[in-house]
Amino acid sequence: MNIKNITIATTLSLCVLSTAGLAQEKKVLLKVPTTFSTNLIGLGTPLPAFKKSLESINSTIKVKIYEPKKLVAPFEILDAVSSGKVNAGWSTAGYWKGKMPAAAIFSSVPFGPEAPEFFAWLYEGNGLKLYQKMYDDAKYNVHVTPCAINSPETAGWFRKEINSPEDLKGLKMRFFGLGADVMTKLGVATSLLPGGEIFSALEKGVIDASEFSIPAVDKRLGFYKIAKYNYFPGWHQQATVFELLINKKTWNNMSQMQQNAISLTCKANMTASLAEGEAAQGAAIRENIEKNGVIVKKWTPEMLNAFRGAWKEALVDLKKDSTFNDVWKDLSTFREEYKYWSNLAFLPR
DSSP states (O other): OOHHHHHHHHHHHHHHHHHHHHHHSOOEEEEEEBSSOTTSTTTTTHHHHHHHHHHHHOTTEEEEEEOTTTSSOGGGHHHHHHHTSSSEEEEOGGGGTTTOGGGGGGTOOTTOOOHHHHHHHHHHSSHHHHHHHHHHHTTOOEEEEEEEEEOOOOOEEESSOOOSGGGGTTOEEEOOHHHHHHHHHTTOEEEOOOHHHHHHHHHHTSOSEEOOSOHHHHHHHTGGGTOOEEEEOOTTOSOEEEEEEEEHHHHHHSOHHHHHHHHHHHHHHHHHHHHHHHHHHHHHHHHHHHTSOOEEEEOOHHHHHHHHHHHHHHHHHHTTSHHHHHHHHHHHHHHHHHHHHHHHHSOOO
């Protein structure tokens, strides 16, 4: 038998064994409420993509998606999955910052890492292990899998031009994650609102400004109709990781084959979601400028230095939490070594 025939025979044998294995699997239905509408590029769209891919490779697992507020309120997903009210959920860990300060690190970090470095720390460093350990130590009954990653966000939408750190003082602004700690240090009154409530809050004057997501998403939500100044770069979220949470009992009752199918599908989904997000932003920005009257601005060096300084101040307080401190030390150590590569390998910007 030649090599080609051996390869064909081996492949057929594996298919037969896989089919036989699936026939013996217990069927699983994952009911997945999401924090983000599934029509939002990069935030919500990766969940239907995950469902389609997973169900195509493992017929014993089905995924039923529930749009925001249809089954569980967006900010209640972690507790609902942990308690078993639902057996899965889709969100980003930064929303649990009030429960576990370290959770925000696994979502996005001011001034990086960007997506490639985030990938490297999660999959080749200690990121995944620390991610699960955080939930375990906090007594949350969940298994976590990073399942999408987003492009850099805009730095926010403002009704008026921001020319100095003084212009931020007293501003009421929707802000997410660790970036909110930075803005607070600069005198901004921050609040965290779900995406579906931001436009109304801007319209009614409850907030003066808001950050939320990538340009394509922000355009869809219509922020430009009220706040015309759109600032870049998004220093607070150069990449954002999204998580699939599965109730620990549900996860442990799955077979190894089913668990592997979920893990590998999510890993592939990370790549697909980043590609989707990166591809859509140029057209969104162009349309905002040419059709929607958006005034696109870049932060001055003075403003970026102010954000960096406030971030250093915020870290002093954040590191008082032992889990945050442990995760931060690990990520910082990884990044220090990564700099030897990034400082040499990439073209200056």
